Each structure stands twice: as structure tokens, then as C-alpha cells.
Amino acid sequence: MKTNRRQFLGLSAGAAGMAALPLSAGSASAEAVKTNARIVIIGAGAAGAALSNRLVRRLDGAKITLVDPRKEHLYQPGLTLVATGLKPANYVVSETTDWLPKEAELVAEAATEIDPVGRKVRTSGGKTLEYDYLVVAPGLVLDYDAIEGFSPDLIGKDGIGALYANPDFAARTWEAAGRFTEEGGVGIFTRPATEMKCAGAPLKHTFLIDDIAKRKGNGGKIEITYANNNDALFGVPIVAEKVRMLFGDRGIAPALSHVLKRIEPGQKIATFATPEGDKEMGYDYLHVIPPQRAPDVVRQSGLSWADKWVDQGWVEVDQKTLRHRRFPEVFAVGDVAGVPKGKTAASVKWQVPVVEAHLVASIASDTADAEYNGYTSCPMITKIGRAMLVEFDYNNNLTPSFPGIIAPLEELWISWLMKELALKPTYNAMLRGEA
Numbered sequence: 001m002k003t004n005r006r007q008f009l010g011l012s013a014g015a016a017g018m019a020a021l022p023l024s025a026g027s028a029s030a031e032a033v034k035t036n037a038r039i040v041i042i043g044a045g046a047a048g049a050a051l052s053n054r055l056v057r058r059l060d061g062a063k064i065t066l067v068d069p070r071k072e073h074l075y076q077p078g079l080t081l082v083a084t085g086l087k088p089a090n091y092v093v094s095e096t097t098d099w100l101p102k103e104a105e106l107v108a109e110a111a112t113e114i115d116p117v118g119r120k121v122r123t124s125g126g127k128t129l130e131y132d133y134l135v136v137a138p139g140l141v142l143d144y145d146a147i148e149g150f151s152p153d154l155i156g157k158d159g160i161g162a163l164y165a166n167p168d169f170a171a172r173t174w175e176a177a178g179r180f181t182e183e184g185g186v187g188i189f190t191r192p193a194t195e196m197k198c199a200g201a202p203l204k205h206t207f208l209i210d211d212i213a214k215r216k217g218n219g220g221k222i223e224i225t226y227a228n229n230n231d232a233l234f235g236v237p238i239v240a241e242k243v244r245m246l247f248g249d250r251g252i253a254p255a256l257s258h259v260l261k262r263i264e265p266g267q268k269i270a271t272f273a274t275p276e277g278d279k280e281m282g283y284d285y286l287h288v289i290p291p292q293r294a295p296d297v298v299r300q301s302g303l304s305w306a307d308k309w310v311d312q313g314w315v316e317v318d319q320k321t322l323r324h325r326r327f328p329e330v331f332a333v334g335d336v337a338g339v340p341k342g343k344t345a346a347s348v349k350w351q352v353p354v355v356e357a358h359l360v361a362s363i364a365s366d367t368a369d370a371e372y373n374g375y376t377s378c379p380m381i382t383k384i385g386r387a388m389l390v391e392f393d394y395n396n397n398l399t400p401s402f403p404g405i406i407a408p409l410e411e412l413w414i415s416w417l418m419k420e421l422a423l424k425p426t427y428n429a430m431l432r433g434e435a
Contacts, residue, residue, distance in 0.1 A: 045074075048068065053101050073098065082163070159180065184213070225255050322354055339372075
């Protein structure tokens with residue numbers, strides 16, 4: 001399927017238009033609900049910013065407080081581009097306060113305790129914030145300590161990369177990956193056994209480093225292995241099969257059910273847990289994505305699932321409403337929400353209006369029928385200038401936004417441009433509560 005520049009501009013205009021439309025029925029035009037409700041939002045990242053901007057328009061008189069010590073807001077979808085030298089580190093950085101409504105209060109401290117029975121949040125600065133409604137949206141933590149021998153200080157040295165966490169790590173990852181594309185050798189790309197943000201990110205990094213090396217004429221000098229945590233290369237079967245085919249075409253070897261457990265940086269040896277026992281593999285470049293878990297303040301709060309994801313601590317919410325199953329005044333949005341899909345910025349875009357609808361309805365002594373269907377989007381870059389715009393729901397159904405125009409499993413220039421040009425403006429619109 002081919003799309004010319006004029007068609008792309010039309011699609012971009014349409015995407016921008018959709019980004020500006022409210023996703024909850026009547027949210028822009030309905031009269032604001034008068035209330036003195038106290039709403040505390042833990043986290044002022046993508047989910048917290050987007051929700052706070054929407055709530056100040058829907059509620060008249062509410063006291064909305066965000067709790068987050070981070071001064072910088074990170075455009076996390078851009079980290080894969082920084083880690084492959086396609087964008088500078090500052091491409092993903094802005095100020096947290098740039099995106100927050102002036103009507104809300106920011107407590108620039110960490111939440112240290114959540115008391116869902118007493119309806120209180122305590123902060124690192126000693127504040128106690130009482131709430132009528134709580135939204136848990138602090139993101140997740142990267143558990144580097146779970147990999148023996150690994151330290152973030154190693155990133156960028158001795159062939160080790162790890163693009164997550166911050167732009168400095170992403171830039172240092174490119175230092176190591178860039179050397180690999182020049183010098184060649186054995187490259188191993190990993191994926192953790194836990195749930196993770198943007199499950200397509202390790203695949204994007206693999207595809208891009210392979211492509212960059214080949215563009216430099218060094219394809220014959222590299223040997224790439226993708227160490228996957230289970231026997232499927234992606235959580236959606238039809239996408240997993242497409243990735244398998246692309247790996248075959250490009251000479252990328254999948255190592256299924258290989259989970260990184262230990263590294264020896266001096267010897268450049270990685271040890272993986274496999275069904276047959278531990279296996280050592282030598283490398284010249286190793287891309288590490290660590291296990292990912294809910295922050296300790298969430299895991300110690302009593303809000304986490306008790307019968308699944310017990311090692312990860314995601315918040316126990318109804319997957320359709322994102323409302324806590326035991327504490328109805330509590331919601332969770334974004335990475336920390338304990339739902340089967342949804343740890344991407346695109347998921348946040350669709351989750352936030354659902355939480356908004358149910359929270360506002362509850363304040364108004366009403367009900368709402370808004371539901372989150374698990375929508376997740378992954379603009380999976382497969383080479384520079386080509387990507388697949390993969391969108392799916394809880395049931396692993398493909399849910400393309402542009403059916404008949406953008407084929408989700410084709411490597412298209414237009415899908416690359418959606419990632420390169422259209423995604424960040426749409427993301428920014430989401431932060432402002434306009435998408």
C-alpha cells in the first residue's frame with residue numbers, strides 16, 4: 001500500500017483534528033459539576049497531567065492536588081529514537097509544570113504512604129493529604145537490581161545499552177550501540193519476564209540497530225539475537241508471526257524463553273534462565289531491559305492485586321472502568337494499572353477519559369457507561385523510514401485507526417511519519433487534556 005505526501009498531510013490533519021476532540025461524551029460542552037471534593041493524583045506524568053487538565057474543566061470548586069517530585073517531564077515514546085541516534089536527548093525533555101493546569105496544586109514531593117482506609121496520602125516532606133477520590137498514576141520502576149552484575153553506571157560502556165528511564169541513559173545506549181554498528185560482533189537484545197511499558201520498544205531497538213549497521217555496509221559483521229521472555233515474540237499472535245517473518249528475512253535469531261538474570265561486564269558474558277537451565281551467551285553489544293514493577297509506595301499500600309502479578313504489584317482495578325475493585329473512590333491510570341494491556345502513552349490517551357467519566361459521575365451522584373477496551377498502540381519501527389502502526393485491544397483484535405488506508409502489518413513510510421511527526425503533537429494535546 002502506497003501513500004503519497006499529499007495523502008499523509010491529509011491524514012496528519014485528520015489525526016490532529018481527532019487529537020483535539022474530547023473522548024468522553026459531552027466533556028467539553030457539559031456544564032461543570034459544582035463540588036468541594038478533594039482529589040489527589042499521585043503522579044504528574046502523562047496520565048496525571050492529562051487527567052488533571054480534564055478535571056479542572058469538568059469540576060467547579062474541586063481541590064485537585066498532584067503529588068510528584070519530578071521536575072522534568074519525559075516524552076517516553078521518543079527514547080527509542082534517542083537510543084538510535086535519530087534524535088538528541090533534549091527531544092524528550094520538558095518541564096513538569098509546563099503541562100499542569102494552574103487551577104491544580106502540585107506538591108513536588110514523593111508519595112511515601114497511601115492509606116486507602118483512612119483516605120490519606122503522606123509525602124516525603126511530611127505532608128498528609130486527605131482525599132475523597134484518589135488517582136494512582138506514578139508510573140512504574142525499573143528493577144535493575146534484579147539482574148545480577150548490572151548497574152546503570154555500566155550503560156554506554158563495554159557494549160551495554162539500556163534505553164529506558166531517562167534521556168541520558170538513551171544517549172549513552174546509542175554510544176554503545178553506535179560502536180556496535182561500526183565494529184560489528186554479537187548483539188543480544190533482551191526483554192524482561194515482567195509486564196513492561198511499550199512491549200514493542202525492545203523490538204524497535206533491535207530492528208533499528210540491525211538496519212543502521214546494514215546501512216553502514218556492516219551487515220556482514222553483525223550477528224543479532226533477540227532473547228525473548230517466552231515463546232511468543234509479541235503478545236498479539238498475528239503480530240508475533242509478522243515479527244518472526246521479519247526476523248527470518250533479516251537474519252535476526254530469536255532465542256525464545258530466555259530471561260536475562262546475570263551479566264559479567266568484564267568478560268562480556270550474559271547468563272539467561274531457560275527451560276533447560278541457565279545458559280551463558282557472549283556478546284559485544286547487550287541491550288538490557290530490566291524487570292518492571294509498581295513503586296514501593298503502591299506495593300505497600302494494600303491496593304495491589306493479591307492473586308496475580310504478585311511480584312509486580314500493579315493496582316487491582318476493574319479492567320473496563322479502571323476503578324479499584326475494593327476501594328471505589330480509588331482509580332489507577334497508566335503503567336501502574338493492573339490490567340492485561342495498556343502500558344503505553346496511547347493507552348493513557350484512552351484510559352484517562354474513562355476515569356474522568358466515572359469520577360465526575362460519582363461526584364454528581366450519577367453513573368457512567370464509559371469503558372476502556374484495552375486499546376494499545378505500538379508504532380513498531382522496523383527500519384529507518386518504515387514502521388507498522390499496530391493497534392489492538394484486550395482480545396488481541398487489531399483495531400486500526402485508518403482502516404483501508406494504513407495497513408497495520410505492512411512496513412509503511414506513512415506509519416514511520418506518524419511516529420516521527422504526528423505522534424508527539426498528539427501526545428502533547430493529550431497532556432493538555434485535549435485528546
